Amino acid sequence: MASLPVIVVHGGAGNIPRARESMSSAGVREAAKAGYVCLQAGGSAMDAVVEAVTLLENNPTFNAGRGSVLTQKGTVEMDAIVMDGRTLASGAVSAVRRIANPVQLARLVMDKTSHLCLTAEGASQFARNMGIPEVQEESLITEYSIMRWRKNLSPDANPVESHMGKMGTVGAVAVDLQGNIACATSTGGMLNKMEGRVGDTPCIGCGAYADNKLGAVSPTGHGEAIMKVTLSRLILFYMEQGKSVREAADMGLAYMWDRVQGRGGVVVVDPKGEWVARFNSLQMAWAAAQGGQLHYGMYGEEHFTRDIQ
Amino acid sequence: MASLPVIVVHGGAGNIPRARESMSSAGVREAAKAGYVCLQAGGSAMDAVVEAVTLLENNPTFNAGRGSVLTQKGTVEMDAIVMDGRTLASGAVSAVRRIANPVQLARLVMDKTSHLCLTAEGASQFARNMGIPEVQEESLITEYSIMRWRKNLSPDANPVESHMGKMGTVGAVAVDLQGNIACATSTGGMLNKMEGRVGDTPCIGCGAYADNKLGAVSPTGHGEAIMKVTLSRLILFYMEQGKSVREAADMGLAYMWDRVQGRGGVVVVDPKGEWVARFNSLQMAWAAAQGGQLHYGMYGEEHFTRDIQ
Numbered sequence: 001m002a003s004l005p006v007i008v009v010h011g012g013a014g015n016i017p018r019a020r021e022s023m024s025s026a027g028v029r030e031a032a033k034a035g036y037v038c039l040q041a042g043g044s045a046m047d048a049v050v051e052a053v054t055l056l057e058n059n060p061t062f063n064a065g066r067g068s069v070l071t072q073k074g075t076v077e078m079d080a081i082v083m084d085g086r087t088l089a090s091g092a093v094s095a096v097r098r099i100a101n102p103v104q105l106a107r108l109v110m111d112k113t114s115h116l117c118l119t120a121e122g123a124s125q126f127a128r129n130m131g132i133p134e135v136q137e138e139s140l141i142t143e144y145s146i147m148r149w150r151k152n153l154s155p156d157a158n159p160v161e162s163h164m165g166k167m168g169t170v171g172a173v174a175v176d177l178q179g180n181i182a183c184a185t186s187t188g189g190m191l192n193k194m195e196g197r198v199g200d201t202p203c204i205g206c207g208a209y210a211d212n213k214l215g216a217v218s219p220t221g222h223g224e225a226i227m228k229v230t231l232s233r234l235i236l237f238y239m240e241q242g243k244s245v246r247e248a249a250d251m252g253l254a255y256m257w258d259r260v261q262g263r264g265g266v267v268v269v270d271p272k273g274e275w276v277a278r279f280n281s282l283q284m285a286w287a288a289a290q291g292g293q294l295h296y297g298m299y300g301e302e303h304f305t306r307d308i309q
Numbered sequence: 310m311a312s313l314p315v316i317v318v319h320g321g322a323g324n325i326p327r328a329r330e331s332m333s334s335a336g337v338r339e340a341a342k343a344g345y346v347c348l349q350a351g352g353s354a355m356d357a358v359v360e361a362v363t364l365l366e367n368n369p370t371f372n373a374g375r376g377s378v379l380t381q382k383g384t385v386e387m388d389a390i391v392m393d394g395r396t397l398a399s400g401a402v403s404a405v406r407r408i409a410n411p412v413q414l415a416r417l418v419m420d421k422t423s424h425l426c427l428t429a430e431g432a433s434q435f436a437r438n439m440g441i442p443e444v445q446e447e448s449l450i451t452e453y454s455i456m457r458w459r460k461n462l463s464p465d466a467n468p469v470e471s472h473m474g475k476m477g478t479v480g481a482v483a484v485d486l487q488g489n490i491a492c493a494t495s496t497g498g499m500l501n502k503m504e505g506r507v508g509d510t511p512c513i514g515c516g517a518y519a520d521n522k523l524g525a526v527s528p529t530g531h532g533e534a535i536m537k538v539t540l541s542r543l544i545l546f547y548m549e550q551g552k553s554v555r556e557a558a559d560m561g562l563a564y565m566w567d568r569v570q571g572r573g574g575v576v577v578v579d580p581k582g583e584w585v586a587r588f589n590s591l592q593m594a595w596a597a598a599q600g601g602q603l604h605y606g607m608y609g610e611e612h613f614t615r616d617i618q
Contacts, residue, residue, distance in 0.1 A: 088538065195430070
């Protein structure tokens, strides 16, 4: 039953190793709950998605903030975006280094500049001017990300690992009690990417889109495929033509597969609070909070429900 | 009368100072002719748009390559993108420095990497690996761009000059004899922008989109507004719903004005070779070549035609 407020989060599509499943599921549930608490207290959709994505960035299980995958050179370069459906305002950062919470920096780009996106050293400069502390790069790197980076550098690299590496990204979409809609997406990008590679995440219409009149989308998956079909805006066009959130999400993912053989997943909301988490990868860790209930799942049509304590 | 091949180029929307009008008009005509010669010789749409945009980058009259506007700090940071309508492949660079022809580097990103966009120092690194020579920053800077930069730093900066400064960008769309469609866009960005600012140009769906099934768009104007409405993809959605190139372009520009009070212009082609150059700024220097004729204009409904020598 659709109702407001609502928040839906994802922790990335792909193949999640068995040993990391429970951490992933717990992480997205915690993020959805935190965003929901914010919304119930009258917080804005923007506040809620930034809160949820901040928790996912801080959680080393996910490929965003701490726990980001490494570039070819072993560095961490992150992309993030936020979008406000009231005004179509947006802020993004690309290839930013040594920042704990890129999603918060993206929000500052939206709130404090006349621009929509700052990249690389220019984004770092802006962070310094805003008083955002620079963190040690090591604080963002986990043993797991080093292991995967090494594995993928070896000549007999396992393509499944590689494939999985393409898939991490975290995101959230929400509608608040006032009916305002927002979304946020954050990522460490693609495993063993070239330095300076910018994926779909900071690219408006690809890695996020929110419009109070239509809804919001946060995607995850093969970034280059998401970009080629401008997946987030595409799904909202289907909704503009009268499709439900579920139909639109499935049509968008099917189109991405048909045209460019890309896989991924999305979380989507519409202005009434209808929501969906859909993917054509093996898994996507997702959770939603609405009407006092927490919904979550990871495989195919899996959908668990429990009361929010 | 629509026919193939066709190429349409623009040299930026905005307020072109009277003294620069004839240079702007000559520049876009020369670029359209060069692209057309390439297409008539059997060249691909991609070859033609890169050829045309390269000429516009080399021409100091336009805000792209040599002649780019300066950042707040007086540096030159450029964005460029290409897109191939056959496969939806695309390549882009953002905030790249000391490169004579960003559009050619964007094409190399498409052709030689698995990524769609490289930014800042990572893009420079890639350029070095590809053997693209680094140029002196001074070679990209004109006396005119220094004059405008100084003028805008002063406390009594002229808002008209500022506004105009937001508007430069060059681009081209083409359909070749095989019916393949491509587009390219290149810019020095926004006058006195923050270092690291990324505008619409390298953002697929915003600063360019090409799909053999629908057509292609290259926009110019206020980058942040173009991004908020993903202008290029938006216009192609209207065409997908049966609108003509002219109707779709006008609807897209009207939508951008209504939703975010943004002005700009676009060149658009469809698979049959129908084309249009439309804008809601005071001026946009544009030229098109088709059926042995050169079309061009700069103000409102202005449309001159002459035979191509």
